[in-house]
Structure formats: structure tokens, C-alpha cells
Amino acid sequence: MFSFSPALRAAGISLLASGSIFALSGCGALMSALGEEGNVMVLNVGDCFNEEAMNTALLDSEVTDVPLVDCSEEHDSEFFHSHQMTGDEYPGEGEIQGQADERCTGDAFTDFVGVSYDESEIYVSYLSPTQESWEKLEDREILCYLNVPGEKVTGTLEGSNR
Secondary structure (H helix, E strand, O other): OOOOOHHHHHHHHHHHHHHHHHHHHHHHHHHHHOOOOOOHHHOOOOOEEOHHHHHHHOOOOOOOOOOEEOOOOOEOEEEEEEEEOOOOOOOOHHHHHHHHHHHHHOHHHHHHHOOOHHHOOOEEEEEOOOHHHHHHHOOOEEEEEEEOOOOOEOOOOOOOOO
């Protein structure tokens, strides 16, 4: 089991979230706006995937999909919470990151996993709107996901108490 301080975990997640996750959301939003097929704008709580496959897909400029797997198969990530932001004006990356950090590591995490984020060995990240998806597609969703780095699980992490 890996054990990192909550501050170190938060710093790592913030870096990941502000980098590749914004890129993924933006690519999917742009492709959706252009009429391309893809699942980035229709992902749901309960969908499972392997984070490495998602990060590999980010290298392709035509990313429109998060490569989902059936949750009964081995995976390391699971979408567990959706939060709809409000407002007409794009609030900026800082506000989105603040709301995502609060929602994804707060009560939604504790209610789903069974222990608080500070006590957990599970990491959290999220997909979120870009300015382009906010304005062109009225995308307001922050979609939180759990990740267990270096480990594959089958089934859900709901109630895992880890």
C-alpha cells in the first residue's frame, strides 16, 4: 500500500487535474462541437476505465473517447460523482479546480468509499469544463473519479473503506 501525506496527494492530484484532465475535456468538447462521435460528453457515474489508457489516448489529437471497460473487468479508475456548476460566465480554471477539489474529496468521496479522503489510499481526479466547452456546449459538469495507482480492481470501489 502506498502512503502519502494528504498535502502531497492533493498537490499531485491538482497538477494532474489542471493538466491532462483539462486537455481531455477540451479535446472531447471540441470534437463534439464539430459533430464527431465520442463519449467524452456522455460519461456517467459508474463508468470504469484504466487511467493509463486514457492518458495514452490524450497523445492523439483526435481524442473523443475515454476508453471504458466493464467494471467487472480489471481497471484502476471509476467515475463516482457528478457535480453541475451554475452560471452563464465561465468562472475560470481556479474556481473550477476549487469546486472540483471540494466536491471530489469531500462528502461525496466519504459517502461513496466509506472513509474520508484523508484516511484513504485511493486517489481522486476529475474531468471538467474548459472555457470552450462551457461557452459552446453549455458544459457545466465536473465528473469525479477514483484511481488506485499500481493496482487493478474488479467491481466497484463503492463501500470499499480503503
